[in-house]
Amino acid sequence: MQQSMTGYGRDERTSQNLRIKTEIRALNSKFLDFSPRIPKELADKEAEIRNLITDELKRGKVMLSIELELDDDSNLEVQVDEARFKAYFNRFNSLSEKVNSQSSDLVKLALQAPDVIKQQEIDPESLPWKDIKAGIKGAIDQCLDFRKQEGNTLTSKLSDYISNIRGGLKSVEENDASRTDNIRTRLQKNLDEIKDRVQVDENRFEQELIFYLERLDISEEKVRLKQHLDYFDEVLQKEDFAGKKLGFISQEIGREINTIGSKANHAEIQRTVVMMKDELEKIKEQNLNIV
Known part of the structure; x- marks a missing residue:
């Protein structure tokens, strides 16, 4: 059975406190041209991921995207660097006074400033690789179904x-x-x-x-x-x-x-x-x- 090089597959699942979103897009190419976009926590798994793609999709320009998001129900505390927040706020407020502006968005601006709100990092050691791998295979299977049609x-x-x-x-x-x-x-x-x-x-x-x-x-x-x-x-x-x-x-x-x-x-x-x-x-x- 012949397959088109054009294909699309998507998989989304939850494991532990993570939402795992996997997406594959495939286009025409003379050879297998693999372009992964994966979190830094999966850097050591890139070779294995590449092998999964190579074994199944064979040929084409293949773009893989994996997103790992902490679940909303993970009860993780939001970490705010108060010293940075105050420094940004005071600086913004000083600039505002110099131009006679009474902006009410200074708190929002200070919170959005770099490194004020610390993103909760994902521990690479605790990643559910088995489920992430299953998500990749799920997206590959969908892509193959699309290709076969x-x-x-x-x-x-x-x-x-x-x-x-x-x-x-x-x-x-x-x-x-x-x-x-x-x-x-x-x-x-x-x-x-x-x-x-x-x-x-x-x-x-x-x-x-x-x-x-x-x-x-x-x-x-x-x-x-x-x-x-x-x-x-x-x-x-x-x-x-x-x-x-x-x-x-x-x-x-x-x-x-x-x-x-x-x-x-x-x-x-x-x-x-x-x-x-x-x-x-x-x-x-x-x-x-x-x-």
């Missing part, structure tokens, strides 16, 4: 595009059946028109005609294109995390289509080739979204 949509689109190219190949085969006969007839007609004025070596003409038709022959390209289309379908339906491989197969499909177009010398085949190229561009665009 998007992947199903992408798979359906890619199958349709390949089917359209396959239909184009069938049209090419139908037109190719009469193409060489038409070229031979046209050249013979042109030759007949000048026979009375120019001496023609029939054997040499036949040799040149065969050489010319061989240069226009697209039999091998048709066979290889069909093989590439079959292989694309097989990988799409049976292999996981096949974005890069599908990209390589798309390149091979493009080579055969281009060669058919350059050799065709046939208006209807050329129009079909343009259609197939358009479908292939859609495939390449969607391949960029697949893990």
Whole structure:
């Protein structure tokens, strides 16, 4: 099953006196580009967190955010540095008097000043790592579900595009059946028109005609294109995390289509080739979204 590289997952849980909020966002990228935003208390766990992400999400630009908040019911005392508060208040009040302002917000300003209210720190030794890890896995699972849903949509689109190219190949085969006969007839007609004025070596003409038709022959390209289309379908339906491989197969499909177009010398085949190229561009665009 194919997965999109775009995904989102969120987990929120409570453990001990902590609220643990985990969020994962994933976008397109050629490789795994992991950007964690975690509390300093989890710095020693970053390697383990990275391994969790790498093992499950494989590829894409992955942004992880973990927030640890003390629970409102933790009955923790608010710590205020009264000396700092008084110093800030007196300074603000002095400035206020100098400009003849009677501001009533001086207490609020003093409380919001740096280091007046001391944030309750979380003890790294008491962190419930087992629950934090479970939260990360919960967010990963949600992200994977999102990716799989998007992947199903992408798979359906890619199958349709390949089917359209396959239909184009069938049209090419139908037109190719009469193409060489038409070229031979046209050249013979042109030759007949000048026979009375120019001496023609029939054997040499036949040799040149065969050489010319061989240069226009697209039999091998048709066979290889069909093989590439079959292989694309097989990988799409049976292999996981096949974005890069599908990209390589798309390149091979493009080579055969281009060669058919350059050799065709046939208006209807050329129009079909343009259609197939358009479908292939859609495939390449969607391949960029697949893990």
